[in-house]
Amino acid sequence: MAANVALLSASSPSTSAAASFLSRRPLPRCCSGAAFPKRASSRLSIMAALGDDPIREWILTEGKATQIKGTRSIGGGCINSAQRYDTDAGPFFVKTNSRIGPEMFEGEALGLKAMYDTKSIRVPLPYKVGSLPTGGSFIIMEFIEFGRSRGDQSNLGRKLAEMHKAAKSDKGYGFHVDNTIGSTPQINTWTADWIEFYSKHRLGYQLELASRRYGDSAIYEKGQRLIKNIRPLFDGAVLEPCLLHGDLWSGNISSDTKGDPVILDPACYYGHNEAEFGMSWCAGFGGEFYNAYFQNYLLLAYKATAGDMKIVAGRFLP
Template sequence: MRDSARTLIEDATGAHVSASRPLSGGCIGEVYHLRMSNDRELVAKVGGPGSGLELEGRMLRHLGEHGVPVPDVMHADDHLLLMTCVASGDSLGPRVQEHAAHVIAALHDNAGPAFGFAYDTVIGGLHQPNPSAPAWVPFFRDHRLLYMAGEAARAGRLPPAYRRRLEALAERLDEYLEEPEAPSLLHGDLWTGNVLAHDGRLSGLIDPAIYWGHPEIELAFSTLFGTFNDVFFNRYHDLRPIRPGFFEMRLDLYNLYPLLVHVRLFGAGYLGGIDRTLRRLGF
């Protein structure tokens, strides 16, 4: 660990760093597991101006205030995000899947005043606009699907033909998507690496990309990289019934957004998934 990072941490905690080791994960800066001189175990993310660490801390605190298991944020600015260390390391086995269904259903039970959020957030380090909107389908169309298609196109990673097909779909979204009963609080980035598990339970969620939206977009994203399985979905459905047509069609449509995020970040390797969904929908 750099001396400058150590100084930031010790100034923020009033304790000395007894031991540190680097951790993988996150899109921003350096991440460390720390043991402090007072025997506390912490996790530190070290960044700099414009890193987004202050925003990450704000999002974690918001989730925590709404009953979600997240690390406690001890300090948050763009130079240093300091959090408690959450027990983790287990795979997402059946007991974890069952408990996760209760956690995510309770998260989605938090109802907001409108779609969007009080401030813009980030996903994978990319800007995620959250203007207040009274209806879900226009919000998803303009501020998720078309916005990220535009970002990927401007980065030279989304071919013009793909963008035209996405725009054609966007004009007909009302034929495919439904409005929820109310905007739900979403974590926003539920891939396996952001779900911590220990002793048969979901012990914490990290790296959020929060906003008020339709729970189905969150459920869809959780399938993209195999985070949750049938054990999760069966229990979630018992708690918050999933409307017919989600698994058959809406799941793949909603996953166009995270696929576009990955195209913007990583390039053409994710175009195949977009192409398959568009073809299936007739575009």
């Protein structure tokens, strides 16, 4: 099928690559709302009846299919509607949202492609992001047939460590665009210092959103005290920006039919590797996962350091 159809540059997901790949603007910092699957499905039916369906058009042209054999709704979560398109070129996975523009899916596509390019853990390859003529947006991506379980936890830990070590950033902490975690805006302005980035764009921003919505001044004040005193908590920590999935909970983890781990629905950014475990309270990670992750992460770090030392020795020693 069209596994070679790429939305993004095959190299690093730079801002220029994103522009040429998606031809979209960065995500606005005030995005909210959720889709209703029935409404999204009815809109797709209307588009099909009117003959103005960009999803079918892409599949039957750039997707290399000549026939769409059928479509059916599958689980898309509480924010988006999801469909499987069966074609003579293989199946495609399509998510639609009837209320939110393409910026949300553009952020997701850039994150998926960045993870895909690490050639470490399996993620669905994004193919196309666009607007729906009836309002809203869509994303077409590779369809991955899931296995019956989440797969082996130790394998997930190893693969995640490989991804974290494979992708680095020379711009510091952040991402090429703002994106969303669920439907909540996530600010990814490039920042040189991890503690500054985490304090301002993660803890601080979430506290502001919560205060605006719920008016809980006590939580806000406690959060601000934490931010003011957070730097000593990182004393002795090795801080370097690495590519994070950003929303790694149980609903975004699966396995393919071979049992290899699959992660999806990311909220990617470059951050301190241990920030990946912020959702561990609802991810179900066990000892096998953590042991495999940290053993592999430290081993990869050691190999990288040893390689650098050999290069230095070769330059300055006879």
